Amino acid sequence: MGTMEQYIEDAEKALLHTYNRYQVVLDKGDGVYLYDIEGKKYLDFCAGIAVFALGYNNKRYNDALKDQIDKVIHTSNYYYNMPAIEAAKKIKKVSGMDRVFFTNSGAEAVEGAIKAARKYAYLKDGRTDHEIIAMEHSFHGRTFGALAVTGNPKYREAFEPMIGNIRFAKMNDFESVLEQVNEKTCAILFETVQGEGGIYPAEEEFMKSIKKLCEEKDILLVLDEIQCGMGRTGYMYAWQKYGIRPDIMTTAKALGCGIPVGAFLLTEQVGANSLTSGDHGTTYGGNPLAGAAINIVLDLFEENHIIDNVKETGAYLEKKLDALVSEYDCIETRRGVGLMQGLVFNRPVGDIITKALDRGLILINAGTDIIRFVPPLIITKEHVDEMTAILKTCLDAE
Ligand SMILES: *Cc1c(COP(=O)(O)O)cnc(C)c1O
Secondary structure: OOHHHHHHHHHHOOOOOOOOOOOOOEEEEEOEEEOOOOEEEEEEOOOHHOOOOOEEEOOOHHHHHHHHHOOOOOOOOOOOOHHHHHHHHHHHHHHHOOOOEEEEHHHHHHHHHHHHHHHHHHHHHHOOOEEEEEEEOOOOOOHHHHOOOOHHHHHHHHHHOOOOOOEEEEEOHHHHOOOOOOOOOEEEEEEEOOOHHHHHHHHHHHHHHHHHHHHHHHOOEEEOOOOOOOOOOOOOOHHHOOOOOOOEEOOOOHHOOOOOOOEEEOHHHHHHHOOOOOOOOOOOOOEEEEEEEHHHHHHHHHHHOEEEHHHHHHHHHHHHHHHHHOOOEEEHHHHHEEOEEEEOOOOOHHHHHHHHHHEEEEOOOOOOOOEEEEOOOOHHHHHHHHHHHHHHHHHHOO
C-alpha cells in the first residue's frame, strides 16, 4: 500500500480539478466515526454532506443492499420492480405527498421539479414564457436547470446563458417576493432551510404568506428538501413544521444514505396535470438497488426513532453551540434547526476546519465564515460533547 501523500499525488494527476479536497484519504467508517488509510480515527460531523443519517457500517442497511445485489441491481423503467414500488409507498406515507418520481441525485430532482412546474403552467394557458421565482443565497445543484435557480452569481457566471425566466427574491422577505410576481409566475422555489447559503431556516410567517399567495394565484410552491429533509430538522420533511404542504418537493442526500438516489414528489393535483408519458425519464432512477436503499433507510428511521433523537440531541447541540457563541468573541451567532446548525464567525473558518481535521474531527463550512454541523442523525450527547471539546481546543489555539 502506498502512503497517503502518494495517493493524493495520483489523484491530483488523474482527476479533474473541481474540488479543493482536504489532505486525507478516507478508508472506512463505523457508526459516527471515519478512518483514513493510515488508521487515524475521525469523529464525523459532516456525514458525507448530510447524507449518512444512519451512520456508517450499519449492519441492517449493508445486509439489505447485499441481498438486493444478489437478486438484481438494475432492470430499467420499462418494467416494474418491487423495491421501487415499496419505496414509493413508504415515501408517500412519510411525506404526505401523492406522486413520486425517482432520480439519481439532488440536482436531477430539481430539474424534474422545474419541468413539472413549467408543464403544469403550460397546460393551463398554453404559454411558453413562464417564470420561476427563486431565492438569493440558495443552492439547488450544478446542472443547468438547478444552477439557473441557484442564487449565487459566482456559481453561474462562467456558464451563462442559463435557462431563462428566473427571478430572484430574498429569503424571509415576503415583499421582495411580491415584487417579482406577475402573470407569468408559475412557481416559487426555495429550500425550507437554506443549506450551502448559510443555514437560514424559512420563518413561519414567510412560509405561510407564500403558501397563501401561491393558493390565491395558482402558483406552485416548490420546496427543496434535499439537505434539510429526511429528519434532519426534527421533522421528516422540514416543511411539516409549518402546517402547510408544498405542491412539489425534492429530496435526495440522506434518502439513500449513500446510494445515489433522489426524488421529486408532487400532489395529486400537480401530478395529474403536468408530466405524462414521454415527458420525462431516467435510465437508473428508482432501480431495484436504489429502491432497496430507500426501503431500509425508511424502515431504520422508524425502528430507531431517528426523529426523536434529532429533537433531543439537536436541542443539546443548540445549547452547546450557544455556549460557544457566548464564550468566543470570534463567533457572532448560531443559526439552524435540529441537527442542521451553523456557527457564524466574524472571519473565514477554513483554518479552524483544517485544525479540527488534524485533531480528528470532521467539520464543513457553508460559505466562508460559517461552520456547518450536519452530523449523522444517530449521534448522542456524548458525541456532541466530544465534538465541542475538540472544537474548543482549535479555537483556543488561534
Ligand atoms: C446538495 C443539494 C442539492 C444538489 O444535490 P446533488 O445530489 O449534489 O445534485 C440541491 N439542493 C440542495 C438544497 C442541496 O443541499
